Amino acid sequence: MRPPAEAIGTLALIVGAIAVAIFIGVEGALVYAVWRYRTSRVSTPARFDRNTRLELAWTAAPALTLAVVFVLMLGTLRDIGAATDAQLRIRATGHQWWWEFDYSGIVTANEMHIPIDTAIDIELASVDVNHSFWVPELGGKTDMIPGQINHLRLLTRRPGVYLGQCAEFCGVEHAWMRIRVVAETKEDFDRWLATQGSPATASGDGARVFQSNTCVNCHAIRGTSARGEAGPDLTHVGGRATIAAGVLPSDAASIRAWLVDPQRYKPGAFMPRVPLSDADLDALASYLGSLR
Amino acid sequence: MSAVPLWVARPAGASAAGWLRTVDHKEIGVLYIGMGVALFALGGIESLVMRAQLATPNARLVDPELYDQLFTVHGVTMMLLAVVPLLVGFANYLVPLMIGAPDVAYPRLNALSFWLSLVGAIVVYFSWIAGGAPDAGWFSYPPLAERAFAPGPGVDYYILGLAVNGAGTIIGAINLAVTILLMRAPGLRISRLPLFVWMTLVTSFLILGAYPALSGGLVMLFVDRQLGGHFFDPTAGGQPLLWQHVFWFFGHPEVYILVLPAMGMVSEVIPVFSGKPIFGYRFVAASSVAIGFLSFSVWAHHMFAVGLNEFETLLFSVTSMLIAIPTGVKIFNWTATMIGGRIRLLTPMLFAIGFIAMFVIGGLTGVSLAVVPLDLQTTDTYYVVGHLHYVLFGGTMLGVFAGAYYWFPKMTGRLLSERLGRWHFWTAFVGLNLTFLPMHWLGVQGMARRMWTYAADTGWGPWNFVETAGAFVLAVSMAIFALNVVRSLRGGAIAGDDPWDAFTLEWTTTSPPPPENFRTLPAVTSRRPLWDRKHPEMRDAS
Numbered sequence: 001m002r003p004p005a006e007a008i009g010t011l012a013l014i015v016g017a018i019a020v021a022i023f024i025g026v027e028g029a030l031v032y033a034v035w036r037y038r039t040s041r042v043s044t045p046a047r048f049d050r051n052t053r054l055e056l057a058w059t060a061a062p063a064l065t066l067a068v069v070f071v072l073m074l075g076t077l078r079d080i081g082a083a084t085d086a087q088l089r090i091r092a093t094g095h096q097w098w099w100e101f102d103y104s105g106i107v108t109a110n111e112m113h114i115p116i117d118t119a120i121d122i123e124l125a126s127v128d129v130n131h132s133f134w135v136p137e138l139g140g141k142t143d144m145i146p147g148q149i150n151h152l153r154l155l156t157r158r159p160g161v162y163l164g165q166c167a168e169f170c171g172v173e174h175a176w177m178r179i180r181v182v183a184e185t186k187e188d189f190d191r192w193l194a195t196q197g198s199p200a201t202a203s204g205d206g207a208r209v210f211q212s213n214t215c216v217n218c219h220a221i222r223g224t225s226a227r228g229e230a231g232p233d234l235t236h237v238g239g240r241a242t243i244a245a246g247v248l249p250s251d252a253a254s255i256r257a258w259l260v261d262p263q264r265y266k267p268g269a270f271m272p273r274v275p276l277s278d279a280d281l282d283a284l285a286s287y288l289g290s291l292r
Numbered sequence: 293m294s295a296v297p298l299w300v301a302r303p304a305g306a307s308a309a310g311w312l313r314t315v316d317h318k319e320i321g322v323l324y325i326g327m328g329v330a331l332f333a334l335g336g337i338e339s340l341v342m343r344a345q346l347a348t349p350n351a352r353l354v355d356p357e358l359y360d361q362l363f364t365v366h367g368v369t370m371m372l373l374a375v376v377p378l379l380v381g382f383a384n385y386l387v388p389l390m391i392g393a394p395d396v397a398y399p400r401l402n403a404l405s406f407w408l409s410l411v412g413a414i415v416v417y418f419s420w421i422a423g424g425a426p427d428a429g430w431f432s433y434p435p436l437a438e439r440a441f442a443p444g445p446g447v448d449y450y451i452l453g454l455a456v457n458g459a460g461t462i463i464g465a466i467n468l469a470v471t472i473l474l475m476r477a478p479g480l481r482i483s484r485l486p487l488f489v490w491m492t493l494v495t496s497f498l499i500l501g502a503y504p505a506l507s508g509g510l511v512m513l514f515v516d517r518q519l520g521g522h523f524f525d526p527t528a529g530g531q532p533l534l535w536q537h538v539f540w541f542f543g544h545p546e547v548y549i550l551v552l553p554a555m556g557m558v559s560e561v562i563p564v565f566s567g568k569p570i571f572g573y574r575f576v577a578a579s580s581v582a583i584g585f586l587s588f589s590v591w592a593h594h595m596f597a598v599g600l601n602e603f604e605t606l607l608f609s610v611t612s613m614l615i616a617i618p619t620g621v622k623i624f625n626w627t628a629t630m631i632g633g634r635i636r637l638l639t640p641m642l643f644a645i646g647f648i649a650m651f652v653i654g655g656l657t658g659v660s661l662a663v664v665p666l667d668l669q670t671t672d673t674y675y676v677v678g679h680l681h682y683v684l685f686g687g688t689m690l691g692v693f694a695g696a697y698y699w700f701p702k703m704t705g706r707l708l709s710e711r712l713g714r715w716h717f718w719t720a721f722v723g724l725n726l727t728f729l730p731m732h733w734l735g736v737q738g739m740a741r742r743m744w745t746y747a748a749d750t751g752w753g754p755w756n757f758v759e760t761a762g763a764f765v766l767a768v769s770m771a772i773f774a775l776n777v778v779r780s781l782r783g784g785a786i787a788g789d790d791p792w793d794a795f796t797l798e799w800t801t802t803s804p805p806p807p808e809n810f811r812t813l814p815a816v817t818s819r820r821p822l823w824d825r826k827h828p829e830m831r832d833a834s
Contacts, residue, residue: 008668008669011663016660019656023656026652029627030630033633033635034635034637036631037633039634039636042633042634045568046568046632047830049570049571049629055575055625059617059620066614070609073663080668130433130435130532136737140597140667141671142597145533147530147531148526148599150598163738165738167597169672169741170436171360172744174744178747267355
C-alpha cells in the first residue's frame with residue numbers, strides 16, 4: 001500500500017497537468033480572438049452563429065476528460081481508504097483547542113508519535129464541536145464530529161516531524177490548534193510509548209504547587225493524584241516540543257511565561273491565569289519542564 | 293437636462309417619500325442596486341481588516357473574537373446581502389425592458405421583496421451594536437452555532453436576518469419568473485429571450501428550490517437555540533451533519549444564483565461588442581438549465597471530509613464533475629462568439645473578457661475539488677478561499693462590472709468614462725490576482741481557513757503580505773469605479789438611446805426609460821429585434 005500523501009500527490013500532478021493544458025488552450029484562444037479580431041483588423045464582422053457538430057464536440061471532450069480523471073481517482077481512493085490492514089490504532093480526540101491522543105489507554109496531547117512503515121488507523125472523535133485532523137504531508141483531512149467516529153488511514157516511510165493544523169473552524173482559538181506528528185523508527189516509537197506509559201517521576205516544590213492549586217481541576221499527571229480531564233494530560237509534557245497546541249516551546253522559561261498570562265499567547269483559551277508567587281511560578285515551570 | 297440625471301424619468305420628480313413608496317420596477321431596481329453597493333462596501337471593509345490582520349504572522353491588530361465576527365459577516369454579506377441584491381436589482385431594472393413589458397407582474401410584491409431583503413440585512417448588521425455579530429461562520433455549523441458554544445446573540449441575529457432577507461429573495465424570484473413567463477412582448481418567444489433574461493429565469497427557479505431549504509434549516513437552528521430543541525445536538529440524539537446537508541443543499545445552488553446572472557450579463561455584452569450574434573444560443577441557454585438542475589445534486593462535495601460512505605462519495609464526485617461540462621460549453625461559446633467578430637475593446641467588453649479569463653481559473657480549481665482525494669487535501673484551506681474568489685470576484689463581480697458599464701447609460705442617460713473604466717479594470721485585474729492567486733499554494737502548504745493568525749515558523753508570511761497588498765489594490769480599484777460613477781452622474785457624456793449599437797429591446801427606448809418603459813415596441817421576429825430594425829436588409833432568420 002502506498003502512503004496516502006504520496007498517492008494524492010501523484011494524482012494532483014496528473015490532474016494539475018490536465019488543468020494547465022486546458023488553461024493554456026482556453027486562455028490562448030481568448031487572447032488570440034481579442035488580438036486577431038480587433039477593430040483595426042476587421043471591417044465587417046462575420047454572421048455565423050452556430051455549428052452543431054462543434055458544439056457536440058466541445059460538450060463531449062470535457063466529458064471524456066472527466067471520465068479519465070474519475071477512473072484515475074478510483075485508484076487513489078483505494079490507496080487512501082480506511083485501513084483494513086491497520087497495525088496500530090490511535091484514538092485522536094478534538095477539544096477546543098487541543099488534541100488528545102490515546103494509544104490504547106496511554107494518553108498524551110498535541111504531539112503524536114507514529115512508527116514509520118506501519119499502517120495506522122486513526123479513530124477521530126470530538127468532545128465538543130467539529131474539528132478536522134489534517135497533517136498535509138501525511139495525507140488528506142478528516143473531520144472530527146461529536147457523536148460519531150471517523151477513520152483516517154496514515155502511513156509514512158520517512159521519519160521526521162510533520163506539522164498540521166485543525167482545518168474545521170472550531171471557535172476563537174481554531175488558529176492555535178496545531179498538530180505535531182513525529183514519525184520515527186519502530187524501535188524509537190516503542191521506546192517513546194513505553195516512556196509515555198510510565199507514571200511521572202519528577203517531584204519537588206513544583207509538584208506541591210501543582211497539587212495545591214486549581215491546576216488539578218483540569219489536568220492529569222499520572223503517578224500523582226491529579227486526574228483532571230478538561231485540559232491536556234501533562235504526565236510527560238516536558239518531553240513534547242511545544243505547549244498549548246503549538247503556541248510556545250516547552251522549555252521552562254516559555255512554560256513560565258505561559259503560566260503568568262496564558263491569554264496573552266492564546267486569547268480565548270480556557271486556561272485561566274492562576275495567581276502564583278514568583279517563587280511558585282519558578283518551581284512550577286521547572287517541574288513541568290522536567291516531566292519528560 | 294438637469295446636471296444630475298434622474299435615475300428614471302418620473303413626472304413627480306424624485307423625493308425621499310417617492311423612493312419609500314415606489315412600486316416602479318426601475319426604481320426598485322435602483323434601490324436594490326444601492327443596497328447591494330452599500331453592503332458590498334461594508335463586506336469589502338471587513339475583508340480589508342482581515343487582510344491587514346493576516347499581513348504578518350502573529351499580528352494583533354484584531355483579537356480572535358472580532359476576527360471571527362468579521363469573516364462570518366463578510367461571508368454572509370457577500371453571499372447573501374450584497375451580491376444577490378445587486379444581481380436582483382439589475383434583473384428588476386432590466387428584465388421588463390428586455391422583454392418589452394411595462395413593469396414586473398406584481399409591482400407591489402416587488403416593493404415588499406426589496407424591503408424585506410433590506411430589513412433582513414439591517415437585522416444582521418444591527419447585531420454589531422446589539423451584543424456582538426454572529427461568529428460561527430456564514431455556514432454556521434452546529435454544534436459551534438448552538439447556544440452551548442455560541443451563547444451571544446450574534447447567531448440569533450444571523451437566523452432572523454437571513455430568514456427575513458430570504459423571504460424577500462424568494463418573493464422576488466416568484467415575481468421575476470412570472471414576469472418572464474407571462475409578460476413578454478408579442479413575438480418574443482422563450483427561444484428568442486435575451487440570454488440575461490434566460491439566466492435570470494433559471495436563477496429564479498434556483499432561488500425557489502434553494503432558499504426554502506435555508507429557511508427550514510434556520511428554523512431548526514432557532515428551535516435548538518431558543519426553544520431547547522435538539523436537531524443538531526449530538527448529546528441529546530441530534531445530528532450535527534443534518535445541518536451541513538441542509539445548508540449545502542442551499543449553499544451550492546447559491547453559488548450558481550450568484551454566477552448565472554453574471555454569465556447572463558456577459559452573454560449580452562460579448563455579442564454586442566463583437567458585432568455578432570451569440571454563438572450557439574441554444575447551447576448557452578440549455579447549459580444554464582443543465583447547471584440549474586445539476587446544482588441541486590452536488591452539495592455533499594462540501595462534505596467529503598465528514599466521513600461519507602463510499603457510495604455517497606462517488607455519487608457526489610460524479611455530479612460535481614458533470615457540472616463542469618455545461619459550464620465549459622458556455623466558455624467555448626463566448627469565445628466562439630468573439631471569433632470572426634469585430635471586437636470593440638470598450639470597458640464593458642474588457643470586463644466581460646476578464647470574466648471569462650478569471651472564471652476559467654475558478655472553474656478548473658473547482659473541478660479539482662470534485663476529485664475526492666485532492667479535495668481531502670484542499671477543503672477548508674485557503675485553496676478553497678482562492679477558488680471561490682476566482683468564481684465570485686473574478687467571475688461574478690467582473691461580470692457585474694461588465695453589466696454596470698453596459699447598462700449604466702440606459703439607467704442614467706450618461707456614459708461612464710472610458711479612461712477611468714480602463715483604470716478600474718486593470719487595477720481590479722491586477723488586484724484580484726495578487727490577492728487570490730497565492731491563496732492556492734498557501735492552502736496546499738497547510739494554511740487552513742478562518743485562522744485569525746498564524747505562526748511565523750509556517751513560512752506563510754511573505755505570500756500573505758502579497759495578498760494583503762493585492763486587497764488594497766482592489767480597494768483602490770473600487771474607489772476608481774465610485775469616482776467614475778459620481779463624475780458621470782454629475783456630467784458624463786449624454787448616452788442617447790443606443791450608445792453601443794446593441795441588439796435588444798431595452799435599447800429601443802429612451803435613456804433613462806419613461807415610467808411606462810416603451811411608447812412603441814418594434815415587432816419581434818428574431819432574437820435581435822433592434823438589429824433587425826437597424827438592418828432591415830439583413831434581418832436575422834427567426
